[in-house]
Amino acid sequence: MSTPTDYLIDRRRLRRKLGWWRLAALGALGVAGLVAVVRLGGADSANKLTPHIARLELQGMILGDDDTIDLIKKIGDSGQAKALLLEIESPGGTTTGSERLYDELRRVAEKKPVVAVVGTVAASGAYIAALAADMIVARGNSLVGSIGVLFQYPNVSKLLNNWGVEVETIKSSPLKAAPSGFEPTSPAAREAVASLVADSYAWFKGLVQQRRNLDDAQLAKVSDGRIFTARQGVPLKLVDLIGGQREAIDWLVAKKGVAKDLPVREWKKKSSLERLGLIESAAGIARFAGLASIAEFFEKTIVLERTSELDGLLAIWQHSAAN
Numbered sequence: 001m002s003t004p005t006d007y008l009i010d011r012r013r014l015r016r017k018l019g020w021w022r023l024a025a026l027g028a029l030g031v032a033g034l035v036a037v038v039r040l041g042g043a044d045s046a047n048k049l050t051p052h053i054a055r056l057e058l059q060g061m062i063l064g065d066d067d068t069i070d071l072i073k074k075i076g077d078s079g080q081a082k083a084l085l086l087e088i089e090s091p092g093g094t095t096t097g098s099e100r101l102y103d104e105l106r107r108v109a110e111k112k113p114v115v116a117v118v119g120t121v122a123a124s125g126a127y128i129a130a131l132a133a134d135m136i137v138a139r140g141n142s143l144v145g146s147i148g149v150l151f152q153y154p155n156v157s158k159l160l161n162n163w164g165v166e167v168e169t170i171k172s173s174p175l176k177a178a179p180s181g182f183e184p185t186s187p188a189a190r191e192a193v194a195s196l197v198a199d200s201y202a203w204f205k206g207l208v209q210q211r212r213n214l215d216d217a218q219l220a221k222v223s224d225g226r227i228f229t230a231r232q233g234v235p236l237k238l239v240d241l242i243g244g245q246r247e248a249i250d251w252l253v254a255k256k257g258v259a260k261d262l263p264v265r266e267w268k269k270k271s272s273l274e275r276l277g278l279i280e281s282a283a284g285i286a287r288f289a290g291l292a293s294i295a296e297f298f299e300k301t302i303v304l305e306r307t308s309e310l311d312g313l314l315a316i317w318q319h320s321a322a323n
Helices: 004-041 043-049 066-077 095-109 125-131 157-162 187-212 216-222 245-256 278-288 292-306
Strands: 052-062 081-094 114-123 135-138 143-145 227-229 264-267 314-316
Touching: 052 066, 052 095, 052 125, 052 245, 066 095, 066 264, 081 095, 081 125, 081 245, 081 264, 095 114, 095 125, 095 187, 114 125, 114 245, 125 143, 125 187, 135 245, 187 216
Parallel strands: 052 081, 052 264, 081 114, 114 135, 114 143
Antiparallel strands: 081 314, 143 227
């Protein structure tokens, strides 16, 4: 049986070990914070202090977020960025976000040449972004187009009726909060939404016609919502050149007077801590060290980082998987 002295010695050892682990955890958090500062601050910023061609990736859903817009502004204001390569890989997004992105890219194009380089797809709202460029370059099998606007909402009124559920609504006028999805859509509500879609669609088509220099007949061929390969898009004037980054740079040198052999520097948005994986790491370390409240804080931050909404009219290409 252990003596009280042995017990006290063991307790002191456990306390020292626990203190060491907590110190190690705090040290790891400090290192993670230092890495975050370096990564978020742009460790390659020195590379942008010499003449170069700026490269910006536009991926995923287009929302016209502030981070992307601010980055485009910085490229436009940079005296060392002699041109912009806009690498697009997106099915589109919201019409408002696409409009905001287009407007900011056009401001850049007033200062320096902009070339859009399409990867797999630049459809709908992403094609709106491409329209802002002076030149659209795409691989032969890249997908472009999907010129149109979409408004979708679920209607569960029949399902609710089958279950004997009725949602009662008191509203100031018949078209307030219509369509709701909890009741059949009235002809007036459908007409109101259709007018929104038609207005945004007319705006989209106007951009295409103006930027791609199409007559009415040419516009009609490409504006029925379908998607095209870039090979199809060249004779339709949706795409200027088949190729990739190399062909885009050759065009900048030959047609826009950009100096040959300028390096291409990648401009990135400030990555969120969640995307860097630092929050997950910090949460795990804190929980291992017994700092439950700190771990909980980090875990809640992850949830907030991953929460986003996609509202309003959409300019997006959607495809269904084959049965």
